Amino acid sequence: MTAMQIVFILTAVVTLFAALRVVTTPNMIHAALWLIVALFGVAVFYLLLSASFLAMAQIIVYIGAIAILMMFVIMLTRREMRDRGPQTGPQWKWAAILSALLFGGLVWMVKSVSLPASPVAEVPESSIADLGRALVSPNGFVIPFEVASVLLLAALIGAVYVAWTRRNS
Amino acid sequence: MNGIDSAMMLAILPELLLLLVAGAVLFVDLMERGKHPRLLGWITVGGLAVTFVASLLYARPPEGGALVWGGMLRHDWLAFVFQMMFIIGAAATALFAMDVENLGERGEFYILLLASTLGMSLMAAAADLIMLYLAIETTSIPMYVLAGFLHADRKSNEAGFKYLLFGAMASAIMLYGFSLLYGFTNETQLAALPTAIEQSGMGLGVLMGIVVLILAGFAFKTSVVPFHFWAPDVYQGAPTPVTGFLSTASKAAGFAVLVRVFMSAFPSSAMPYWGAMLAAISVATMVLGNTLAIAQNDIKRMLAYSSIAHAGYILIGLVTLSEFGITGVVFYLGVYLLSNLTAFAVVAMVEKADGTTALSDYAGLGKRAPWLALALMVALLSLSGTPPFGGFVGKAWLFGAAVKSDLVWLAIVGVLNSVIAMYYYIVVLKVAYFDPPKTEGKIAVSTSYTVGLVVLALAVLLVGVAFAPWYGWAQQAASVLF
């Protein structure tokens, strides 16, 4: 077992444990903090996959914005500091069975397809620059890139409209 | 790096114009906020009309279609016909929303409506998994806000809330399917996928697993079983014009991708398997939608279940796996769009006048507002599949396609369901025409409603009587896939 594999297993254990805590802990703020741990673990996976740019984007977007926004909303949508009682519905057993089945199915799918054991090539030095170029090239991803910006603008307008407090209403 | 040529720009002409209209609304809203309550609505309607005409004139796709923008989009008749439908749907929605309180005077409403239409338009044209996912989300995310747009109304809040939660889950499952499809085949182009799937040596079981994951997202957008359960709540709670849009254009967009992905992205060897799966889903959807619709006493909820049932009928066309069937799908979606929009327009008008959507409050509508009642009758009869309205022709084609493809049992199930459906549509008409009115007073119909209703109701009739040209379009759209 190489050093990389040890790092991988450690990261996987931490990430999955954190993810489990996210969906089981009764304290919502703790769930958000565990979510941050899980997202950080995912960023480490990206680093292992030599996608350093996306690892940084993961930390900035998910941890710096999404997770913190969630903590914000958790704090805003409560009147007491701690949640009382269980936070999972009575249907959790069915959910667990379904999720386990899904996991089994996915593992079976992954196992039954022949996949390369090692990368077919090294990541080129210029991979970040290539991504940047591809995102604005007319024969690359310029349309998705622009549509994503339209989507973000629309989401922004919608979110502001919905969450805005009007004093006289 | 290559430049951009005019063919590429013309291929996205409708999208560009939609964006332009949204920009205009944003600008006018900032400058003239609150001064002319209906100005924004008319700008949107006018802009959409211009978009419609300009697209018809200049953005007609080349014969056989073309792959543009680095393979992200397909410029073909299938996309084009659907895009025209979405523009009509959006324009009608804007017309009917104009007079609704807290909705029609809001610039944000029109911007989100246009953003969502833009997403649908891209959904119909998407030729790449990345583009497809993004287009679906661009349609859905503004729609979540639209469903919850009336923040003073608890039901609307609830609708947005539920729509978002179900939508986020369904699209995440679908995306997982996309990621596996990309990974196992190393290909994101829809057209190149069948070959790539065969080369990857992926077993049928794995492929069907991916199909199930992807179907979750599509089933959500088209509200078919088992991802239908959000529909009644959301349709009932959302502002009525939005419900109309949601149940027609959004559903048509879902079918556009469903048809394109299933017919062109999976190898033909897998067709019988997913065909059987979709047939089962189709039957379940029809039966469930129709039986539950009978029990409703709120007209929006009833129309929601009826809309689920219609998704079932439309699936029949896809299950036939034939060009004839797909033609039926496209044609029926067009008819359904017109009819359902008419129905929801009447519902919106009555809701505005009486503040209710309960079925019993439609009593005496025939006396209080004869023209509205007439429009409602046209819409419901068309939905139930009565000649001479468009719905009859559409249903005839769908069931005919099933018979032609040796799926007689499916056609029979469809016909039986139509008979059940006939019952609850007739009940509404009976209440409207024969029950004594609860309240006195005429219902005043505003200009925008008159324009919209007249156009739509005439169109429903026209499609039912002179169906050849529309059928030609649908056929041209379907031929792209074969």
Add this chain to the structure above:
Amino acid sequence: MGILSQPIGVIAEWLRNLFLGWGLSEGLTTVLLYLIGAGVLATLVQVWVIFLIWFERKIIGRFQDRLGPNRVGPYGLLQPFADLIKIITKEVIIPRDADKAVYLLGPIIMDAGVLAIWAVIPLMPMVGMDVNVAALYTIAVGAFATLGILMAGWASNNKFALLSAFRTVAQMISYEVPTVLALLIPVMLAGTMSLQGIVEAQHVWYIVFAPLAFVIYFIASVAEVGRTPFDLLEAESEIVAGFHIEYSGMVFAIFYVGDFLHAFTIGALGAVLFLGGWRGPGAETFPLLGLLYLWIKAFLVYFLVVWARGSLPRVRIDQMMDFSWKFLTPLALILLVVAAVLDHFVMGFGMWGRALSHFAANVVIAVLTLRYLDHYDKVRESKRRMVAQPGQYPVARPPVPVETSTEAAS
């Protein structure tokens, strides 16, 4: 390989041989060396804070016409040590209803976020992790500082602490946008996100290329650290002590250290991005000289931070938000676009030609901005007078100057 030309390299080589001599495996040695390097760096910069505290108190004292610390040791240099001993001996109090784990983790995460930036700062030629996304990394770990404060504010179970945490997050997220935009300009000019690469590309300091970007970077960074005039997170008059109201003893000290270190880190980053980092005469031959240059430059920027603290009053919260979203962000966007377009044309002008064209563009933008602000002020002024005119309101309405955020928006 002499100790003067490659100081760190020599020490590392010596340690490596030592460990290998002990019979440790190659892989483990590498890991150990990384750990030792990180430990030494983290310790040194945190110890450095002790000096910073003395320095800042001294400077602020002078600004306020006082002497500052002057009793313990020569020039009061030992004062921070006295404070240190005092604070170590104090009890760490954890409020009864606090969320203990989160409460204790908060300061640590905040401090770690600041320390993590130091991993990528190129201290001298060939030293520092040469990460190809270093510029992005500095922003990313900044998120942890925000998180630490949010955790501390929430876990304290105290209204003021929570209010402060909310303010902090709003402020930090808002000011992250102009920071990133300003930081993108050096990245674009150098054509790399590696900080070492940015330093190496600065034959002419980027402050000549983009003085306005430096100003924006400086202001936004000060706001991100939460220093005066943007110290709303600990505005004593409004929310007592802010997010660290419940903290005491060593746990509080971690916040304190993190805060000072963050301010100095801003200086170091600013020096790397805009002032040429370790560049200076003879730095390539004697890397230690490069460290000295970097330190001097970082100190200069840090001095500016202290200067701002000594002379500016605190802004109001709505002013703070408006300033970021309505002024800094648009300006930074304009600068970025102008720099991108301009650079395309002046690429071939040679080193100084390129620098001076950028400088000229910056001067033009600065003049236009100032004129616009002037005009904006006049419009506001005229509106104010209009409102205050008698007869506009029937009853005698006190001529309150209408100065709210809504007006600024119009």
Add this chain to the structure above:
Amino acid sequence: MIPLDWYLIVAAALFAIGLFGVLSRKNAVAILMGVELMLNAVNINLLAFWRYRAPTEPVGMAFAVIVFAVAAAEVAVGLALFIAVYRRFNSVVADDINLMKW
């Protein structure tokens, strides 16, 4: 070297855990957290496939970037809706928000 399978299985596990969260949680924010876990599982998949199958083409990375953007938009709209719902219902627990039945 780490086999590709390992990444895919971790992603599958993360996805299943996320789905469990979505299906079992009552609080809307927690449901959204489950969705985020699912989307992260997708991104691990995408980048693992990119790294092992076609690291020289930026397709997988571009896909991941788009997923990031969509996730951000979804969360922004979602949390805004939750705040609006909280104002009306004084709760963001899914069971409490149930005016409409059958």
